[in-house]
Amino acid sequence: MLYLIGLGLGDAKDITVKGLEVVRRCSRVYLEAYTSVLTVGKEALEEFYGRKLILADREEVEQEADNILKDADISDVAFLVVGDPFGATTHSDLVLRATKQGIPYRVIHNASIMNAVGCCGLQLYKFGETVSIVFWTDTWRPESFFDKVKKNRQNDMHTLCLLDIKVKEQSLENLIKGRKIYEPPRYMSVNQAAQQLLEIVQNQRKRGEEPAVTEETLCVGLARVGAEDQKIAAGTLQQMCTVELGEPLHSLIITGGSMHPLEMEMLSLFSIPENS
């Protein structure tokens, strides 16, 4: 059996009781290590689970899926994913490969950012399509995701923006020379995301367009959702450029137009003080 097990969002103890029981009895346990991170590292997980974990980066899952699935028809293999297993399409791919090989699978769900954002008080059912904001480079500055934000706002829906994670990146030089030397991981902050958004807003104005979002649009910045030291800040997009939320992971919500009174009241618990 292949078990896809969600680890939730905080630390080692956010695994479910059922998930922990499975981890402890599987013959091999893989830890997916690229789409998200917990506030603790592999060692802390290994200590709490009482098991050695095999790190599986994107290359491994895509290229060596057969190794992961090896003998999973006659023994139990666990594949651990931060959040819930179906946050990323790579995991669908693993399920499909397992099924083709006649290997049964089971999913043990957990919280992911997709539902835990509800903690800020915005109503989950009022979220539209989720977007990803990627790190811009000098030559690649995609703005197309902004159309989705616009659509959501036109339909009075909130937009959850997932912020870029760069893990196991190679510099252009190392890539060309085929050296497996990796840059330190980078996680986009709410500040960086807000600054990129404001640049898009300014570009749209230069082109004579009416941007769907302005400096004054109400946003919510979230950091380390589900962890003891999680931080939530509600304020304008302009304020999101400077608000201090600390360590990764960060997420940003761009609110829809109209808000329920209860949503406003909840957000007021997290509002950024006037003169900051």
Place this chain on the structure above:
Amino acid sequence: MLYLIGLGLGDAKDITVKGLEVVRRCSRVYLEAYTSVLTVGKEALEEFYGRKLILADREEVEQEADNILKDADISDVAFLVVGDPFGATTHSDLVLRATKQGIPYRVIHNASIMNAVGCCGLQLYKFGETVSIVFWTDTWRPESFFDKVKKNRQNDMHTLCLLDIKVKEQSLENLIKGRKIYEPPRYMSVNQAAQQLLEIVQNQRKRGEEPAVTEETLCVGLARVGAEDQKIAAGTLQQMCTVELGEPLHSLIITGGSMHPLEMEMLSLFSIPENS
């Protein structure tokens, strides 16, 4: 401290390790018992948690919030919610009341239907606004939610339909006579939801409108997501009227127009055989 603790979707062991530790040390533990259900009852939870649970129905949470919060400033009180605590607005209300009384709170997240639906292979970020389908009566047959489905489909987004739950309902006679006698709980099935949807489609045609959904629209029926015996069936809306999914809870997804090949491949794992 007030702890809002998600129980996940399956059975007693779907609570997180952290959640279980908190439950075992709190002075009082409430179980919210109206927005969703697990596949096991209160007794099974009590046995596994090793704690007596106080059932809190909607009346109690809304009218007796002060009882729930009593002494939570000097002791720990847990409020258990099936799924994740922020699925329903009632829980925002409890948080706001606690905050006003100076009682700190913490949320221990878990899977909810809002993210666990990803198990069918449809990509979570492509879901638009979530709708609720309620039981129709002879005199109350609301169709307005259908506009949201239409908007979602126009924007190529999937729609998660949460199906009605009637718990602690009184008959009109018992209500009038003030007798606290309740009807057995009712849970809407995918069949019932699909039949109501098809009636709306037919009504729209009668009025000369072009319905956003037809008998042939690809849908996904889900039952007992997260439980050992969960069932998923992909097929047309017409097929959803008769597909057998068994016991509650059920949910229904109306897919958006365009699909990613990986989404199609995943759905094919769950497709209803041709001649059924």
